[in-house]
Amino acid sequence: xxxxxxxxxxxxxxxxxxxxxxxxxxxxxxxxxxxxxxxxxxxxxxxxxxxxxxxxxxxxxxxxxxxxxxxxxxxxxxxxxxxxxxxxxxxxxxxxxxxxxxxxxxxxxxxxxxxxxxxxxxxxxxxxxxxxxxxxxxxxxxxxxxxxxxxxxxxxxxxxxxxxxx
Numbered sequence: 515x516x517x518x519x520x521x522x523x524x525x526x527x528x529x530x531x532x533x534x535x536x537x538x539x540x541x542x543x544x545x546x547x548x549x550x551x552x553x554x555x556x557x558x559x560x561x562x563x564x565x566x567x568x569x570x571x572x573x574x575x576x577x578x579x580x581x582x583x584x585x586x587x588x589x590x591x592x593x594x595x596x597x598x599x600x601x602x603x604x605x606x607x608x609x610x611x612x613x614x615x616x617x618x619x620x621x622x623x624x625x626x627x628x629x630x631x632x633x634x635x636x637x638x639x640x641x642x643x644x645x646x647x648x649x650x651x652x653x654x655x656x657x658x659x660x661x662x663x664x665x666x667x668x669x670x671x672x673x674x675x676x677x678x679x680x
Contacts, residue, residue, distance in 0.1 A: 524555020
């Protein structure tokens with residue numbers, strides 16, 4: 515999936531955390547959560563040379579390249595998500611869950627791609643959530659439709675969530 519698709523998934527995850535913690539969307543916490551979601555969503559693609567995240571965090575990307583980490587392996591794995599969780603455990607729960615769920619959304623939606631994800635890395639078996647013939651090819655029309663649906667959810671979810679509070 516493309517960076518903009520992952521950013522939308524991260525935003526949606528952040529909105530879910532905002533709702534769970536009863537934080538107002540228009541607040542400093544809300545702005546921080548949405549920013550974290552937008553950045554953590556595509557972060558797993560730091561392992562892909564030329565990706566937006568690889569360009570933004572070039573030294574980390576170079577380390578992964580030198581270590582010969584392949585795309586959709588280490589940074590997309592449950593092991594890495596658990597390691598991130600351990601590393602970020604000192605954060606307040608609200609920010610911790612925003613980051614972890616936004617980051618994990620990346621792996622989740624990449625599992626709709628025909629290439630799948632090495633979810634149980636270092637075991638290299640790739641996992642998909644749909645059969646290959648239904649998979650979403652990166653940059654395809656189908657991904658555009660998927661991104662449109664994510665965008666609609668990003669707009670509709672807070673409206674429905676905060677309308678129920680009123």
